[in-house]
Amino acid sequence: xxxxxxxxxxxxxxxxxxxxxxxxxxxxxxxxxxxxxxxxxxxxxxxxxxxxxxxxxxxxxxxxxxxxxxxxxxxxxxxxxxxxxxxxxxxxxxxxxxxxxxxxxxxxxxxxxxxxxxxxxxxxxxxxxxxxxxxxxxxxxxxxxxxxxxxxxxxxxxxxxxxxxxxxxxxxxxxxxxxxxxxxxxxxxxxxxxxxxxxxxxxxxxxxxxxxxxxxxxxxxxxxxxxxx
Amino acid sequence: xxxxxxxxxxxxxxxxxxxxxxxxxxxxxxxxxxxxxxxxxxxxxxxxxxxxxxxxxxxxxxxxxxxxxxxxxxxxxxxxxxxxxxxxxxxxxxxxxxxxxxxxxxxxxxxxxxxxxxxxxxxxxxxxxxxxxxxxxxxxxxxxxxxxxxxxxxxxxxxxxxxxxxxxxxxxxxxxxxxxxxxxxxxxxxxxxxxxxxxxxxxxxxxxxxxxxxxxxxxxxxxxxxxxx
DNA sequence: CCAAAAGTGTTATGGATACACCCATGA
DNA sequence: TCATGGGTGTATCCATAACACTTTTGG
Numbered sequence: 101x102x103x104x105x106x107x108x109x110x111x112x113x114x115x116x117x118x119x120x121x122x123x124x125x126x127x128x129x130x131x132x133x134x135x136x137x138x139x140x141x142x143x144x145x146x147x148x149x150x151x152x153x154x155x156x157x158x159x160x161x162x163x164x165x166x167x168x169x170x171x172x173x174x175x176x177x178x179x180x181x182x183x184x185x186x187x188x189x190x191x192x193x194x195x196x197x198x199x200x201x202x203x204x205x206x207x208x209x210x211x212x213x214x215x216x217x218x219x220x221x222x223x224x225x226x227x228x229x230x231x232x233x234x235x236x237x238x239x240x241x242x243x244x245x246x247x248x249x250x251x252x253x254x255x256x257x258x259x260x261x262x263x264x265x266x267x268x269x270x271x272x273x274x275x276x277x278x279x280x281x282x283x284x285x286x287x288x289x290x291x292x293x294x295x296x297x298x299x300x301x302x303x304x305x306x307x308x309x310x311x312x313x314x315x316x317x318x319x320x321x322x323x324x325x326x327x328x329x
Numbered sequence: 330x331x332x333x334x335x336x337x338x339x340x341x342x343x344x345x346x347x348x349x350x351x352x353x354x355x356x357x358x359x360x361x362x363x364x365x366x367x368x369x370x371x372x373x374x375x376x377x378x379x380x381x382x383x384x385x386x387x388x389x390x391x392x393x394x395x396x397x398x399x400x401x402x403x404x405x406x407x408x409x410x411x412x413x414x415x416x417x418x419x420x421x422x423x424x425x426x427x428x429x430x431x432x433x434x435x436x437x438x439x440x441x442x443x444x445x446x447x448x449x450x451x452x453x454x455x456x457x458x459x460x461x462x463x464x465x466x467x468x469x470x471x472x473x474x475x476x477x478x479x480x481x482x483x484x485x486x487x488x489x490x491x492x493x494x495x496x497x498x499x500x501x502x503x504x505x506x507x508x509x510x511x512x513x514x515x516x517x518x519x520x521x522x523x524x525x526x527x528x529x530x531x532x533x534x535x536x537x538x539x540x541x542x543x544x545x546x547x548x549x550x551x552x553x554x555x556x557x558x
Numbered sequence: 559c560c561a562a563a564a565g566t567g568t569t570a571t572g573g574a575t576a577c578a579c580c581c582a583t584g585a
Numbered sequence: 586t587c588a589t590g591g592g593t594g595t596a597t598c599c600a601t602a603a604c605a606c607t608t609t610t611g612g
Contacts, residue, residue: 111342153420181407183343183380184385185385
């Protein structure tokens with residue numbers, strides 16, 4: 101009976117496509133690669149893969165991110181399901197996830213293996229299928245998330261400077277932010293800890309390193325903090 | 330080659346589940362029905378259906394809403410894809426959509442046919458599979474949307490009173506709102522038009538009917554209005 | 559006449575914005 | 586010494602929140 105009802109239904113290939121986001125050189129960057137198979141072989145594509153029968157969808161996304169970056173410690177969130185009829189030669193339903201990764205942990209040998217490249221989000225080329233729409237939807241979502249929680253930390257290593265953090269938020273919002281207001285707001289949240297050391301890589305004077313207090317951070321998120329810039 | 334690569338991949342049944350939301354008796358209501366098939370026959374369930382090979386996913390959702398309510402004019406938005414392995418006996422990937430409908434247009438004969446019932450969102454029983462999670466995610470999403478656009482109009486007919494509109498927003502946010510502040514905010518948005526007639530169904534004095542100016546409303550949405558209560 | 563819901567303004571507070579100058583340092 | 590990016594404080598403004606009484610009318 102169960103089987104009888106389910107039997108004559110159409111089935112679909114189900115894929116995940118991952119918008120893998122990192123932050124480097126004061127810009128958000130996305131990992132894209134040359135598609136190795138037809139159709140559109142050689143076109144720019146997000147990192148994707150098919151979902152296996154024995155894995156949950158987020159697991160598939162995590163697997164794909166690992167395959168292409170070597171990074172295990174990621175922030176992963178679903179963007180949505182995409183599956184227009186004319187999307188591919190075969191009907192494929194694709195579930196998009198964005199992943200925030202610390203680009204420093206990226207395994208560059210994997211990049212060569214997959215012909216993968218980091219590109220600035222502002223200079224994204226045309227991608228295959230509806231991948232550009234997935235990226236646009238991701239940015240909107242990311243802006244919403246960033247307004248509610250200081251999500252940007254996932255894109256940085258343990259240590260960062262305030263100028264770096266600011267430029268990260270400027271990349272997310274795609275607008276400039278007043279230095280003083282930014283610092284005021286971040287520091288009054290009371291989750292940042294100033295260290296003694298300075299990062300002198302981008303100025304002579306050097307900028308103090310900070311790290312964030314994960315307990316306080318998690319506590320704030322519990323309380324449903326509104327963090328708008 | 331294409332076929333060769335795609336050939337040995339697993340395929341899945343893909344369903345849509347619809348969180349159909351209406352507003353009546355000062356409460357948000359959701360349409361649920363007794364599941365007619367195994368597994369969990371007789372359990373409370375959202376309105377669902379399988380996606381056909383020749384239809385896009387939002388089309389499938391629209392079709393399902395039509396089948397169960399007879400309503401064509403709906404606001405539809407994707408909530409996300411759900412597809413845990415142990416979700417069903419067969420592996421099913423389900424894409425959830427919420428639909429905002431004007432409950433007055435509901436075709437009650439369809440309710441009997443499908444054993445469908447409107448229940449208050451605050452008194453939702455336990456549903457099959459992960460349908461409760463879908464509803465929780467929907468409410469969160471709806472609250473976010475309601476903060477950015479006056480989405481509530483989709484749940485009302487052409488005419489409504491301010492007390493009704495307020496109680497709608499109170500249902501969405503699940504908290505009470507100050508009358509004066511609510512009216513001030515709504516009226517300064519300048520999209521409501523006050524009519525001469527009154528609705529006397531809920532008070533002796535009667536409350537003035539309003540309708541909203543769709544052009545101004547769409548214009549405001551373009552501008553990315555922030556509408557928080 | 560009274561109960562029940564509709565309608566109406568003002569004040570206080572706090573977060574957001576705008577804005578300009580000095581500091582430290584390596585080259 | 587100077588060019589470059591890092592760091593700091595204050596005043597204004599506007600949106601939000603808090604708050605209580607009068608009006609209407611059917612029963």
